[in-house]
Every structure is written in C-alpha cells, then in structure tokens.
Amino acid sequence: MRAIVIEETGGPEVLRPSEVPDPVPGPGEVLIDIEARGVNFIDIYQRGGLYDVPLPFVPGMEAAGVITAVGEGVEDLSVGQRAGWAMAPGAYADRAVVKAALVVPVPDAVTSEQAAALLLQGMTAHYLTHSVHPVAEGETVLVHAAAGGTGLLLVRLAKELGARVIGTVSSEEKERIAREAGADEIIRYTETPVAEAVRDLTGGEGVAAVYDGVGRDTFDASLASLRPRGVLALFGQSSGPVEPVDPQRLNGAGSVYLTRPSLAHFVADRRELLWRAGDLFSLVGGGRLDPRIGGRYPLAEAGAAQADLASRRTTGKLVLV
Known part of the structure; x- marks a missing residue:
C-alpha cells in the first residue's frame, strides 16, 4: 500500500510517498481503509521535530473510512462499518491499524471528508467550549x-x-x-x-x-x-x-x-470520546454544523498541504483524499 513515511525530521520535503506492507490488526485493533485524512498543525510539529516521535514514522493523526478487518476482542465495531479516529498516527496512508478504543462510528449522514475534517479539530473545539470553559x-x-x-x-x-x-x-x-x-x-x-x-x-x-x-x-x-x-x-x-x-x-x-490543555486528556475515557464525537455528528446530521473544507490534496501532495497550512493563508480544514 501507499504511505507517506518520514525517515528524518525536517521541512515538507521529508514527506515522501513509499510502498509499505499492508498492516494487520492485532488484539483490540481494527484495520481501516482510509478515504479522507485531516491535515493538522500537530502533523507539522511532528514532522519538524518540535514534538518527538520515533522514526521512521507515518504521520497523520485523523482520518475516516471503512473498517475492513477487526482484531480479537473487538466487540463494538465491525467489518464494513464506516468509522474515523483522531489522536493516533498513521493516517497518511491507504490503510491504518488503529486501537479500537480510539475509533468512533461515523453515521450515514456524515461523509468521510466531513468526519476527517471534524474529529480532531471538532473535538478540540468541543472540549474547549464544553469542559475547559463551559460557555454560558x-x-x-x-x-x-x-x-x-x-x-x-x-x-x-x-x-x-x-x-x-x-x-x-x-x-x-x-x-x-x-x-x-x-x-x-x-x-x-x-x-x-x-x-x-x-x-x-x-x-x-x-x-x-x-x-x-x-x-x-x-x-x-x-x-x-x-x-x-x-x-x-x-x-x-x-x-x-x-x-x-x-x-x-x-x-x-x-x-x-x-x-494549556490537550485533546488527548479530554477523550481518554471512551464514553467521553463517544459523547464528543456524537455531539458533533448530530450537529452535522441536523444541518447545524458544516465543517468547511478549505482545500483537497492527493495523498502524494501531503507536503504541499502542510506548507499551505503553515503559511496561515488558508481557511477551514485541509484534507488529503
């Protein structure tokens, strides 16, 4: 399968497409065929070395697609189900293995692009307005x-x-x-x-x-x-x-x-994760929230997408499709 593999930290040029073996889910994991991936500043921080990650590394902390295999012990997710995740690496690829505890079902009323544009930033906005300072x-x-x-x-x-x-x-x-x-x-x-x-x-x-x-x-x-x-x-x-x-x-x-909060601490409990994602998906399904897609890029152009995001000239969400 295709994947963007970072061999060393640096600028957008280190985001190189490669062919790598298909991953296989282990116990408590699912395999997702990815249809859309969100591009986020955390991807840039990791690529540049500001956030330390082990190398080599497949970046991308947010994506959505279809579950094609489940590992032993996974009970609330199934093959053929549309799903997405945030806060786990590996999204800049055709497929990814993700811990089932981090994966949320995506309802029919929400597209994979919308889910990929919504999960990391949307749940960030949710915890900020509902938990860090609950807006009155x-x-x-x-x-x-x-x-x-x-x-x-x-x-x-x-x-x-x-x-x-x-x-x-x-x-x-x-x-x-x-x-x-x-x-x-x-x-x-x-x-x-x-x-x-x-x-x-x-x-x-x-x-x-x-x-x-x-x-x-x-x-x-x-x-x-x-x-x-x-x-x-x-x-x-x-x-x-x-x-x-x-x-x-x-x-x-x-x-x-x-x-100085971080999303990981506000979705560590699966019930809280499902609450935040469910709230967002309900707003989208009800027509009250439509994540703005500011740019769509092929997977191979991940470097260009990150460069555009870093320029701060973009609006809305950038996705790799």
Missing part, C-alpha cells in the same frame, strides 16, 4: 484565527451555546468566512490592537474566555483581553511557543486562569 449563554468569548479550521468550529459551537463571539482574522476574506460561521464581531489584528478593540467591544469589561491556538504572537493580547477571573485556554502554538510566564501576571490581569 449571553457571555462574550474571543476566538483567535477565527477563519481557520479549529477557529470556525469554535465560533459555531460557542454560538450554539448562546455566546457572543469576537473573532480575530487577518483579511477581509477571512472576516467574511468567520461572520458566515456566526462571529458577531471581528477584529483585524493586522490593523487594530486586539486587546484595545476587545475592551471597546465589551464596554471595558473584557471577555469570559479566550480560545488561543496561535501562541507566541497572541498571548499578551489574550491575557489583556480577559475579564476578572476569565480563562485563557492556550491550546496551540501555530506562531511558536510562548515564553515562560510569571504567575504574578495572572493576578495582575484580574485573578485570571491560564491552562
């Missing part, structure tokens, strides 16, 4: 990179919960896309200081939560945008890691909370 009706939250894959899902889920959403974007086109997703207010961070604009939009109070997947470039503005006892959820670092923080800054900002 009527409160105001700030979403950075609101036209990106995770940003659009954060906007949509926060609106589902009744929030007023302020989003940051870099261009007129991205503003249009974020507003279509439901953002109430938009700040062009290339033109306006973010924290100052947030204070203006909230009558000086600040926001209840900031969902920040950008990191170094936005951290100071995020902290300065919070209301007293607000929550800064720093869930990514697309612009680079944040420098060490003096805890006294949290006091000075109004006894605010800073957390």
